[in-house]
Amino acid sequence: MTSYESLIEDWNTLVANFENAEKSHDEYLRLQKDTTRLQNNSSRSVKSLLKTSGQVKSYLKKLEQSKDKPGEDENEKLEEINRRMIEIRTRLGEMQMELPAESNGFYLKIILGSNLNVSLLNPDDRYRYKEEYESFKMTVTYFIILTLFLAYIFPYRAMDAICNFLMVWYYCTLTIREAILRVNGSRIKGWWVAHHYISTVLCGIILTWRDDQCYKQFRGLFIFLSIYICLVQLMQCRYQTGCLRRLHSLGQRQSDMDITIEGFSSWMFKGLTFLLPFLIVAYIIQGYSSYRLFYMYLYQDCNEDWQVLALAFLFAIVAAGNCFTILRIVFRKIQERYSLSTRSRLVSKYRPKAI
Incomplete structure (x- = not known):
């Protein structure tokens, strides 16, 4: 076969493949327009039905409370x-979760803009994004521990700045990823979202603190607290991931978008209560850090650095929020167990005996 005949054959193959590709692309565009139209219609229908069902629910509640x-x-x-x-x-x-979210929320609008759709409509895509989020937390936490150990060994302000900058970037990234997860159905409690915002500000303030005597007094305590929290987080991520998988396999969790958290949640009573002492120690150290900073500001001539007072308040908020959250969860769980035990005793007491 001559080179001319080979060229003609390749050209004919190219033209035929191009025509097929063009037809497939036109079909794709048509289906995409149809899908967008159906999504909009379905979103309006679901929104209208939710509103109507809410009205019916309120009517039912009024009927139950009426005297007639x-x-x-x-x-x-x-x-x-x-x-x-x-x-x-x-x-x-469930239908609403399978449709694009109407809004990304205020935080994502500021960072990503209002026109970018971050809804993952495929459940597999949502689950992969959640798993990638968990992997990101674990990987970056290892790097933070490494840099903190290096900062402890080499006590230079530049090394401290690298650690604090890494933690600021880490918490900023967490807030963005968690906002996307919430849009896609992850039920992250409000306190843990706020906790990451506060942690971002806290690490940013330490990053701006000048290298004076007051900074050096607090530096050792902050490095120790950061290393301890990172180690506890690694323990939590590993054990909570296994716990969530077990609960999903048993059908005791409804959403595949549940994530590991830095604190304690009600589902962690399924064999993970051993983490409570480690968390309580971390919260005590956070509270002590707040006390230490207040003491430095009031009695050790550290009132010239605004960072001291700001950090004292932030550590106090974090410690109080963590303690309140964990106490509320433990108290609620004790109430649930007491209610279940009381109910089981009553059932056992008044169960008809076999003849």
């Missing part, structure tokens, strides 16, 4: 409506 008692037939109908209402609203919530 319904008849037996009406009671059965109301119970049926209540049951179906729960099913409908649950399914509407």
Whole structure:
């Protein structure tokens, strides 16, 4: 075959493949337009149905609180409506999660803009993003521990600045990733989101603190606290990941977008209560850090550095918020267990005995 004939054959193949590709691309564009139109229609329908179901729910609540008692037939109908209402609203919530979010939220709008859609419609994509978030936390935490050890061995301000800059970047990135996770259905508690915002500001303030005698007095305590918290976080990430997988496999968690947290949650009572002492020690050190900074500001001539007072308040907020959160969770869990034990005793007491 001559080179001319080879060229003609390759050209004909190229033209045929181009025509097929063009047809496929046109079909893709048509389906994309249809998908966008169907998404918009579905979003409007779900939003309208959620509003209507909310009105019906409020009407049912008013009827239950009214003095006029319904008849037996009406009671059965109301119970049926209540049951179906729960099913409908649950399914509407699932449908809403499978559609693009209407808004990225104030924080993401500032950083990414209002026109960028960060909704991951494929459940596999959402799960992979969540897993990548967990991997990011673990990897960066290892790097932070390494830099903190180096800063402890080599007590130079430049090394401290690298550590603090790394932690500022880490917490800033966490806040962005968590905002995207929340848009995609991850139910992250408000305190842990606020905790990362406060940690970002806290590390940023330490980064701007000048290398004076007051900074050197607090430096050792801060490095120790940071290393300890990082080690506890590594323990939590490993054990919480296994716990979440076990709960998902048993069907005790509804969402695959649950993430590991720096604190303690109710589902962690499933065998992870051994983490409580480590967390309590961390919160005590945070509270002591606040006390130490207040003492330095009031009695050790450190009132010229505004960072001292600002850090004292921030450490106090973090310690108080962590303690309040963990106490509320433990108290609620004790109440649940007491309620279940009381109910089981009553059932056992009044169960008909076999003849």
